[in-house]
Amino acid sequence: MRTTRGIPGLRARSPVAGLRRRTLGPLGVLAQSVATTAPAGAMAAVPLLVTTAAGRGAPWSVAIAAALVGLVVASIAVFARRMAAAGGLYSFTAKGLGPGGAYACAVSMVLGYGLLVAAALVGASWYARALVERLWPVDTTAVGVAVVVVLSGAIAACAVRGVRLAGRVMLVVEGVSITLILAVLVTLAVRAPAGPAAPLPPVGAAGIVAGVLPAVAAFIGFDSATALGVEARRPFASVPRAVAVTAGGAALLYLVAMLVHLAAPTVLPALTVAAPDGGPGAAVIGDWAPLLLDAGIIASFGACTLAALNTLVRVLFSLAREGVAPAVLGRTHRRHHTPAVAVGLAVPLLALPPVVGTLAGVEPQDLLGGLLALATVGFLAAYLLVCLAAPRFLRRIGELTPAVVVVAWVAVPVLAVVIVVALVRPGGVLLPVTVGLVVLAAVAGWVALRRTHAAELDGMGVYDETTASDLHLASRGGG
Amino acid sequence: MSPDAARTITGRQPQAVRSALAILEAVAAAGIGATAKDISAELRIPPATTYRLLNLLVAEEYLVRLPDLRGFALGRRAANLAPAPLATPTAARAVMDRLRGRVRWGAHLAGYVGHRLVFLDPDPDHPPADPGELSRHLHASSLGRLLLAEHDEPLAPGTRLTPHTVVDPHELRRRLDEVRETGVARQCGEFRAEFGCLAVGVRAPGDGHLVAGLALTGPAARVAAPNEDLVEVLQGCAVELAPLLA
Known part of the structure; x- marks a missing residue:
């Protein structure tokens, strides 16, 4: 790399050159985080999942989850205000925990985002099948496969065309589905009769704690704007804001959905796929509502696949630029300046499990649940690492404040507990065993890379550094 | 939060x-x-x-x-807070005067302050366009394109000033690639319908960063011609000017 005369360490060209630098407006950055979180889809599912565990204490579970996510947001902001990276959290972690932490975080993110893409594909295909089944009672396996294939093709094309287009698409889709679902929920809650539904059982503190996991899982992906640091126009302002607004907005939506559910417990179960005939509720509230809700959720899942893919390919791109992943993943599209090769390799691979699962007749509910559970563990591990890295990073650059230390001290143990709960909760040994295998594979990968690519590992944490052209003329030394 | x-x-x-x-x-x-x-x-x-x-x-x-x-x-x-006053050395003015004696077009020397364009030595006989307007529409002038090509930044769609103005970011990017390749920026009737200009960069002798732009303006149709000898004269002047301005 050419360095500019007079200022040591200042490069003439950013190490992540190739992406379209500093173009994306604040709305596009926000859209990325919002779409990955997919609050529209989660709004319909969260109240049911959380009340199963926490009963009437469910709003408290959601509130605790939101507070925990708030701590993670604060830790992410520490980095996002200071560096703009394509690798998101793992590039951040590298600056605080060094290569070991960065590698662990990168593995967690690839696992989390990759499986989130696959899970959202399953989700979209599941709800599309349910929608078709409501209208025509036929076998919909072919529909399910077709939805996965068409949607994968569409998101691949959008991801290659670039985040500007993708952002607009996602913002519209997500905005429409949130409005739709909110409207349906609130209308129905107001109009639904005080049905014969059994009142929810009061559950103690243990129940509330158990409800935190599904509530936290509903937030995953709010960090994904951090992968757009290179492409955002004013990354140090727009990226932390996008992350905070997404987390805050999602918390608000989940609390509203939660309260609506508690006020009218018959509405949601009658609407969702769990009761395809509409259950007793549909007779009272009409057939239009489940259809609208399904459409909203399909759209939300669709936007989520695209957004999660956007982040995944940027993480792969960043790893490739560091030399940790194959260099071919670091190639960008000549005209659109996006990691096109990573898109082309990742999408078919991620579409495979949904297609195979659907053809093999696995219940979409189980497939979605399994993929999401594993993805959640990946995300939680990445969040834990970034919280751990924040104070160490600040101490290294001499900007440590007590508040950040407190945040880390609270967030890290709580996240660790949530991860343990996620692994040991009654759901069979499949999840812990899978996670164990992933950890073993990752450790083996680390040992192998240490042998062959030690220098590349030490160089992890590439980000969009200040280049000579960002400096005031008078400071450039060249005159 | x-x-x-x-x-x-x-x-x-x-x-x-x-x-x-x-x-x-x-x-x-x-x-x-x-x-x-x-x-x-x-x-x-x-x-x-x-x-x-x-x-x-x-x-x-x-x-x-x-x-x-x-x-x-x-x-x-x-840089926008306090634009540095740019002084033009007498020796540079002498180079410009010699250039004006050799060509029958308007010859201007302009410096760059951040993303703004400032005339260091405008041709008194062929007054150039307003520097503020040129700075707002960098995509449409040869001096502006030199600056855009130097920074290789994302391009927002520009304003269409005349029917010929290139506003499509992809097309503009192609033109800038050309500027980087040849070292010559050119536009014909894109800023003012009847005029065109061609420009070469004056680069610092050390690290080669862009210090100033040297432009010739004339009727659009004549700028469109290859003008190889003119470009050669311009490049010669730019080399002479480099140590005087950097």
């Missing part, structure tokens, strides 16, 4: 504004590489406040963080 730095400072907090300006001044005075701790100690502003204000100034691009993430320097946007 994380406090948003931009929103914690309002016009009702004169102390914050004062501190921000003091920090800007301190970084300018300290030169490249002042750390947050240095600045906090020097100005006696509490560390947490200093860090927040520094992050805000970096987010707004008045300051930049250096690659070690500890040090700060003035950002490109700070």
